[in-house]
Amino acid sequence: MEVAVVAIGTELLLGQIVDSNSARIGQVLAANGFSSHLQLKVGDNHERIVAALELALSEADAVITSGGLGPTQDDITREAIAQVSGRPLKEDARVRSVIEGLFAARGRTMSVNNYRQAMVPEGATVIEQRKGTAPGLIVPVGEKVIVALPGVPYELDDMLANEVLAELRARRSDTTVIQSRVIRTWGLGESTLAELMAPRFEALEGSAVTIAFLASGIEGVKVRFTAAATDAAVVLGLLDEEELRAREVLGDYVFGVDDETLEGVVARAALDKSLTIATAESLTGGMLASQLVRVPGASTWFRGGVVSYARSVKEDLLGVVAPSVVSPEAARAMAEGVARLVGADIGLSTTGVAGPDELEGQPTGVVWIGMSANGRSAARRVQLLGDRERIRTYATATALDLARLTLSGSSRGFELG
Amino acid sequence: MEVAVVAIGTELLLGQIVDSNSARIGQVLAANGFSSHLQLKVGDNHERIVAALELALSEADAVITSGGLGPTQDDITREAIAQVSGRPLKEDARVRSVIEGLFAARGRTMSVNNYRQAMVPEGATVIEQRKGTAPGLIVPVGEKVIVALPGVPYELDDMLANEVLAELRARRSDTTVIQSRVIRTWGLGESTLAELMAPRFEALEGSAVTIAFLASGIEGVKVRFTAAATDAAVVLGLLDEEELRAREVLGDYVFGVDDETLEGVVARAALDKSLTIATAESLTGGMLASQLVRVPGASTWFRGGVVSYARSVKEDLLGVVAPSVVSPEAARAMAEGVARLVGADIGLSTTGVAGPDELEGQPTGVVWIGMSANGRSAARRVQLLGDRERIRTYATATALDLARLTLSGSSRGFELG
Structure with missing residues (x-):
């Protein structure tokens, strides 16, 4: 199942903030066996957001957006999704009352802008805003779906790991399991590492395992193996074998795998x-x-x-x-x-x-x-x-x-x- | 003039590294008055890189790519550009001798892979590799151009600031100056800030100045003003006025502008x-x-x-x-x-x-x-x-x-x- 990722915000195009949300969405998709080949950024412009969503829907089964759900005047993702899905915005009484409750609990008065966050495309499912004021949205578009998440990483991660993965899994028909393992190294340059691994790189050509090298600054140089199979145990076996072989070749230049630091x-x-x-x-x-x-x-x-x-x-x-x-x-x-x-x-x-x-x-x-x-x-x-x-x-x-x-x-x- | 940005590397789609190169390219483009509305990521796959480059060329006057120029076997940007531009790869004797010199100076032997970095599309201009082993490439495609830069930030930044900007400026016909100023704040939430600035936001509607709010973690909440005019002095005047007004409203919640920390x-x-x-x-x-x-x-x-x-x-x-x-x-x-x-x-x-x-x-x-x-x-x-x-x-x-x-x-x- 193919999932496109659209990061929304002019600040991303202008490089005033780095689009780390797409990277985290990409990680979660890959770890759960979803493909993602289209990932793009778009500014806070209604027509351009609409065009980006239409491109993404034409290339993928599902689209995840991040950003543009905030309370400020430049947050217009809701309106663009309403147009693309043909589902007009209506105020959601439950979302409104949750936002009012959050403000009351903090002893702060609610700004008029915050009420915009209670506007929801008709027929959409609301993802509850447990960590912030912006709810997420699951909006069906024909057989496909747009999932809109807030741009605040803290809020996005929580929704992604729960409601979003559940929604995507429910929609998946193919059962290919894709998984990666990253071998973490320190002390060797990228090209030296690639040369040491070249025999394995060639042996894996055309197999179910791919290999890539990533120079990652303070995190060292990473060697990533990605395996695909219909059976999770087979994938795990392939990755275990590659890790063993890589450790044999690289010795204690390897300091760990995956998230180890x-x-x-x-x-x-x-x-x-x-x-x-x-x-x-x-x-x-x-x-x-x-x-x-x-x-x-x-x-x-x-x-x-x-x-x-x-x-x-x-x-x-x-x-x-x-x-x-x-x-x-x-x-x-x-x-x-x-x-x-x-x-x-x-x-x-x-x-x-x-x-x-x-x-x-x-x-x-x-x-x-x-x-x-x-x-x-x-x-x-x-x-x-x-x-x-x-x-x-x-x-x-x-x-x-x-x-x-x-x-x-x-x-x-x-x-x- | 419209410039598309294509970040190349499967690790970007999988989120194993964050695409900070596009952000830095976007910054430099914006600061120099180039528009950039299409920015996307693509994996290390020949057909998909070709498709991404073709999409980018159809939407923009110039395309900047980052990544995939390294010495390892998964670095295939050169081959994709050769196909899209119809310019076959040939070994460039000068590039080869520079790489050989770099290795000799470090007392290291050159790996066979490194010679791949001397392959250059016919008729392309080589951007000298002052900081690494990968040269950049300027490859004309009809009236348009693809500029290929290495993915290592350190190498990319240097080429971008010099040869790439010179090439883009030489190709520019319109003379609109676009510039931004970022007001840096600490201590106010994004929605409070937006509310304080709402009167100005509305007054600027339809003017030559746009405003946006960016919650940026440890860097605080930023207010970005972007002004466009044919005259650089006019742009500067508009930004000076907005900074003054913002400081009046926000007081010492403002700690600086632009790169001030x-x-x-x-x-x-x-x-x-x-x-x-x-x-x-x-x-x-x-x-x-x-x-x-x-x-x-x-x-x-x-x-x-x-x-x-x-x-x-x-x-x-x-x-x-x-x-x-x-x-x-x-x-x-x-x-x-x-x-x-x-x-x-x-x-x-x-x-x-x-x-x-x-x-x-x-x-x-x-x-x-x-x-x-x-x-x-x-x-x-x-x-x-x-x-x-x-x-x-x-x-x-x-x-x-x-x-x-x-x-x-x-x-x-x-x-x-």
Whole structure:
């Protein structure tokens, strides 16, 4: 079953916000075996929205829209759907009363605009607005259907996972199961990775499994396998086999699959070994700690950290006595110092030059990662490319990767005995 | 002049990466007065890429593609463009030698796949690959043109700003200047903002200026004015007037325009007043410090911070002696403690419950922001909604906003004398 995705909002065309909704809709569709080959963006213009919906309906069995259901004057998705479906808008008493209730509960008065959100195409099914004021809409158009979701990711995700998937499943006739597995790697370039995987790429040509490589910034380079079959167990078997083969070829450049993250892997290793972690950061400025704290329950194994941005903070608080703050000595002393200061088993540190200007005569992109454990420490130099933000994020990911490798005993990690 | 945008890559349809390239292309087009009403995504499939390019060529004067120019076997944009343009691929000796040179300089051996990147449609202009191995392509198709750019943002941006804009400008006949200005706000909901601006929205109906509201997460709610005229000075005048009117209505809920950020405004205020800042973070876990460090030259005014995630770190390092760590007393003591510890004029702190579990009997989303200056301190409670990551990012932005308001002497800021 083919599902088209139409993201609505002039701000998307102008690039003032990135269309992340379509990506999340695409993920959910793929994970549930729906095809989606047409995904487009359209601005807040009645005729253009109508044209986009008509194109989408001509190419797909169902259309999911996001955006344009808000209370403001430029939110006109309702009107466009009414025209395309031939179902005039009528006020829905139930939706109106829910919106009134939401405002009353927050002690706020309802604006006139909010009543527009109670307008519903005749014969449409309303998806209840559990998380916001905009209801979703399921609007039949002949044998096909338009599903309209609010553009707020928080509200959209909830409706998508529940009412929308249920509606699409009920309409599906074919039973092909399509599923992907993503092998997550850090430390290899995209073309090196592709070359290592080339024999498998060729062997899979024409089979039920496809392979793709995705350079994903701080998330590393991903290898995605997608398998299709009529039986879910067969699909799972194919993906398991490809994961096994990929791990054989790529070794511990693989840090996880699918949603696994570098920080999640570090967290699990710390938990398994009952170790606590602390961070000392210069150029990353708190980003390394913040990535670790993303993991729910971090308080079990993460003690805290110091952002030693000024030189005197490195010296006074962490006991750094190195001639240069961009040096292995500084990185090691920071890692040791923070572990001592907050009482953690492991210290992890970053110091380097994020740019735009050089520092102590060293060029932008030079970064030292330090790590300490059991009173021993080590440091490693990396040379990163790009602008300030890219260097900071790659330094953060590299530190997480080195922690992961060291905790797993890899020969590519630090030797801390 | 109408420019269509086609983002190429199955990973985009599957949502494994978000299509941020189209957004950045859209920004550059809008800022330079090009219209772009058709923007779509297509997977790595020859027939579908060909169909997408043909649709785009039928609707626009020029088509910009991103992605599918890499060295791996799923990169097939070159072949699709060759078919659509009727220009067969030939190896370009110059491109080949540049790629060979890049690999030699890095001391790496070139993979067979990399030679595919030297294949160029006959009669196309090559955009030199200054930042990567993939050259861009400018391929005339009758009176129209397809511009193919690599999917790596870093490489794409550089070509877009230079060769691509030059090519599009040379092809443009109409001289309408279209420009936008974005008013950046924090602290008001989208519908409240829209209501405050409703009189202006109505007055602008049918004029040369359009207005839109964009809820943008940690970046706040944006109000975008777009003006069109044949004269650049007229456009600028219209935008200046709208900015002035918006600032009158919205007061200091406006923190800046266009690319100005909350952290940038805080940085400027600190510089202007020759004040130094330090951070003490619990639930935000370093994110607040990291946002501040995004600002180039932060070392002038940012001293550093403590991520006091564990209770004992709050107590031992920052001197917190509050019965609950989620309290105004804890927030104030953290701000005071970190300013003292690292020798800063201003301390800024966050403590609260990011979830998923409650903490010390307090529910997810309760956050206290603290600030200290001149030995005085204050704290404010906010109640945030959403998941762990949303609560952490909103707590970070709220802390930055309170610092901004306080430093500018706003009545909505802290009173720190």
